Amino acid sequence: MLKLELRPQASHVWRYGSPLLALLITVALGIGLFVLLGKDPVRGLQMFFWEPLRSAYALGELMVKATPLLVIALGLAVCFRSNVWNIGAEGQFVIGAVAAGGVALLADKETGRWIVVAVVLAGVAGGMFWAAITAWLKDKFHANEILVSLMLVYVADMVLGYLVYGPWKDPAGYNFPQTKSFEAVTQIPRLMSGSRVSVGLILALIGVAAVWVFLFRTRSGFAQQVGGLAPSAARYAGFSSRKALWLALLTSGGAAGLAGALEVAGPIGQLTPYIPSGYGFAAIIVAYVGRLHPVGIVFSAVLMSMFYIGGELAQSRMGLPKSITGVFQGLLLFSLLACDTLVAYRLRWQSGRA
Amino acid sequence: MRHIGGIPIALAEREGLMESYALLIAATLNAGTVLAIAALGLLINEKVGVVNLGAEGMMLCAAIAGFAAVVHTGSDIAGFLAGMGAGALLGAVFGVMVIYLGTNQYATGLALSLFGAGFSAFVGISYVQEKLPPRPQFEIPFLADIPLVGSAFFKQHPLVYGVIAFVMALIWFLYKTRSGLVLRSVGESPESAHALGYSVRRIRFLAVMVGGALCGLSGAYISVVYTPLWVEGMVAGKGWIALALTTFATWRPARILLGAYLFGGVTMLQFHLQGLGVQVPSQLLSALPYLATIVVLALISRNPAWIRVNMPASLGKPFHPSS
Numbered sequence: 001m002l003k004l005e006l007r008p009q010a011s012h013v014w015r016y017g018s019p020l021l022a023l024l025i026t027v028a029l030g031i032g033l034f035v036l037l038g039k040d041p042v043r044g045l046q047m048f049f050w051e052p053l054r055s056a057y058a059l060g061e062l063m064v065k066a067t068p069l070l071v072i073a074l075g076l077a078v079c080f081r082s083n084v085w086n087i088g089a090e091g092q093f094v095i096g097a098v099a100a101g102g103v104a105l106l107a108d109k110e111t112g113r114w115i116v117v118a119v120v121l122a123g124v125a126g127g128m129f130w131a132a133i134t135a136w137l138k139d140k141f142h143a144n145e146i147l148v149s150l151m152l153v154y155v156a157d158m159v160l161g162y163l164v165y166g167p168w169k170d171p172a173g174y175n176f177p178q179t180k181s182f183e184a185v186t187q188i189p190r191l192m193s194g195s196r197v198s199v200g201l202i203l204a205l206i207g208v209a210a211v212w213v214f215l216f217r218t219r220s221g222f223a224q225q226v227g228g229l230a231p232s233a234a235r236y237a238g239f240s241s242r243k244a245l246w247l248a249l250l251t252s253g254g255a256a257g258l259a260g261a262l263e264v265a266g267p268i269g270q271l272t273p274y275i276p277s278g279y280g281f282a283a284i285i286v287a288y289v290g291r292l293h294p295v296g297i298v299f300s301a302v303l304m305s306m307f308y309i310g311g312e313l314a315q316s317r318m319g320l321p322k323s324i325t326g327v328f329q330g331l332l333l334f335s336l337l338a339c340d341t342l343v344a345y346r347l348r349w350q351s352g353r354a
Numbered sequence: 355m356r357h358i359g360g361i362p363i364a365l366a367e368r369e370g371l372m373e374s375y376a377l378l379i380a381a382t383l384n385a386g387t388v389l390a391i392a393a394l395g396l397l398i399n400e401k402v403g404v405v406n407l408g409a410e411g412m413m414l415c416a417a418i419a420g421f422a423a424v425v426h427t428g429s430d431i432a433g434f435l436a437g438m439g440a441g442a443l444l445g446a447v448f449g450v451m452v453i454y455l456g457t458n459q460y461a462t463g464l465a466l467s468l469f470g471a472g473f474s475a476f477v478g479i480s481y482v483q484e485k486l487p488p489r490p491q492f493e494i495p496f497l498a499d500i501p502l503v504g505s506a507f508f509k510q511h512p513l514v515y516g517v518i519a520f521v522m523a524l525i526w527f528l529y530k531t532r533s534g535l536v537l538r539s540v541g542e543s544p545e546s547a548h549a550l551g552y553s554v555r556r557i558r559f560l561a562v563m564v565g566g567a568l569c570g571l572s573g574a575y576i577s578v579v580y581t582p583l584w585v586e587g588m589v590a591g592k593g594w595i596a597l598a599l600t601t602f603a604t605w606r607p608a609r610i611l612l613g614a615y616l617f618g619g620v621t622m623l624q625f626h627l628q629g630l631g632v633q634v635p636s637q638l639l640s641a642l643p644y645l646a647t648i649v650v651l652a653l654i655s656r657n658p659a660w661i662r663v664n665m666p667a668s669l670g671k672p673f674h675p676s677s
Contacts (some may be wrong), residue, residue: 002455004454004455006674085460089462089633105494123497135485137648137651137652140652141652141653141655141656142649142655142656142658142661143648143651143652143653143655144598144655146407147594147597147598147601147647147648147651148648148651148652150591150594151591151595151598151644151645151647151648152644152648154591154644155641155644155645156591157650158637158638158640158641158644159637161637161640162635162638163638165637166635184569281468284464284468285465285468290462309589321475321476321479323472323475323476323479323586324472325472325475326468326469326471326472326473326475326476327469327472327473328472328475329468329469329472330411330465330468330469330471330472331469332466332639333461333465333468333469334447334451334462334465334466334469335453337451337457337458337461337465338451338455338457339456339554340457341456341457344456345456
């Protein structure tokens with residue numbers, strides 16, 4: 001029978017091979033799913049892996065969706081490397097969007113372009129604040145950050161709901177639960193005309209470099225990771241675990257809030273109950289598939305963005321439910337975790353009883 | 355004194371109010387049952403040292419499986435079995451990964467929750483408009499006729515009483531039988547259990563499947579009894595609240611039941627307060643169960659030593675027999 005044997009050293013080949021193998025497995029399962037549903041699997045795969053790359057416009061849309069995923073996942077990479085389990089990025093994203101939207105609503109016809117900076121900063125602050133609740137409860141009361149951050153996702157949705165159904169509802173909006181459309185002056189500047197790609201993409205790429213430098217070239221980033229891998233070693237070295245906790249949560253919260261601001265003052269342009277898009281959860285998968293490495297995350301964010309666009313195309317052109325995206329996302333993470341076994345173990349064929 | 359139909363108005367109003375409290379109690383027991391079934395399943399997982407963050411995903415898949423089974427067969431029993439089957443199957447997938455492949459329990463559970471949310475939405479899309487056959491009413495003969503007490507306690511779905519019996523059986527099993535001792539020892543000290551010749555991984559795997567089946571039963575109860583319909587994401591965090599309940603109960607079955615009723619009460623309070631015309635934004639009331647979970651978690655976790663004493667010692671840690 002097959003037996004797992006612990007490798008003397010983690011395999012480098014499989015560290016990078018595992019996400020690729022996981023993608024192959026997901027594609028294979030996807031083909032099976034298409035066949036099972038009586039749909040042409042070739043056409044199905046086209047929707048996910050070819051259509052999103054086919055034209056300059058499609059590539060632009062790919063970047064529009066990849067940007068928030070990239071931004072959130074970068075923050076989560078720092079967080080997860082510190083062994084802090086913030087799974088409430090979705091809530092931090094929503095509160096970031098709410099804070100950014102609140103500032104954007106203050107703008108009027110005379111407001112200057114500087115308001116964009118305020119909108120973005122408000123988003124970051126909103127996300128940080130929401131994550132700080134989790135950090136505070138963990139620091140002060142040892143409350144489990146997984147459950148608290150997740151519960152706060154639901155609370156964040158209620159906050160958004162209260163505002164758009166209540167005080168912030170557009171009086172001229174035919175009673176729809178949404179704010180008025182933000183003034184054009186609050187719009188995140190676009191990189192070029194004819195595409196929805198915004199400055200957010202540049203910010204995200206700066207973020208990639210910043211996270212890389214922080215993790216691999218600063219003492220603080222090193223302390224963060226030692227605390228995650230070997231808490232007792234970190235204590236011995238005098239690294240503060242409380243500081244690591246706060247830094248991890250504020251970084252990931254701020255990143256998620258930034259993504260919320262970029263979305264709400266970018267493609268969306270107003271607050272609606274549909275702001276919670278699941279990006280905060282998908283970004284967890286992005287972070288893992290990208291090996292919690294800033295450069296890896298760029299690739300996995302693009303891949304996940306393809307899943308989103310593919311899902312929308314599969315809905316409009318093949319009559320499949322859009323939620324197929326969620327199925328593929330989940331399958332990808334499952335496969336990745338299973339394949340990661342090969343990093344630490346090798347498979348051995350063993351005859352007879354184990 | 356003014357009268358309606360011979361009864362003084364003041365008394366009639368009080369009767370109405372009392373009756374509404376009786377209904378609140380009934381609804382609380384019902385909501386608590388959902389949480390209790392899932393949390394007891396997760397307790398069995400955690401007693402052998404496995405944390406399954408996939409509860410929400412398993413419950414969602416079980417909710418659609420149970421709902422679909424009732425739509426097609428017309429039998430609630432078939433619905434519960436389908437839900438348990440779906441939960442056990444997903445529990446088995448999770449179990450193979452964390453127990454035999456040694457994957458990270460938190461990440462794998464999270465994967466299960468994300469997958470379950472996507473998959474149930476995907477499968478469930480054709481069931482959104484479906485309706486179940488008329489829901490049976492249950493009442494215990496004679497007892498149900500007692501004023502107030504009858505409608506508070508004796509007009510419930512059989513599972514509401516079933517879960518109480520199950521808790522008693524579980525207490526007996528865990529603390530009074532040899533198998534229960536073995537099960538707990540696997541969670542407290544897998545090395546010792548292994549040295550004594552017990553297969554730690556097989557026991558963990560079985561416990562994870564049973565836990566999955568119970569989460570599945572809870573999911574099916576939601577879509578078949580509690581709110582008999584299918585909507586995407588209808589479990590609405592109950593899986594995560596059930597996870598919090600195991601900590602809240604410091605891993606004791608009886609306290610899980612109490613905690614579940616407490617949270618069931620918080621969930622129902624929102625409707626009751628709305629009914630009484632309390633002027634609070636509805637979103638604040640809807641957020642109550644989640645806020646209550648956070649507050650309770652913070653209070654119960656305040657003393658880490660207390661948690662450490664009560665928590666199964668190997669919780670979250672993988673076990674590889676050769677190491």
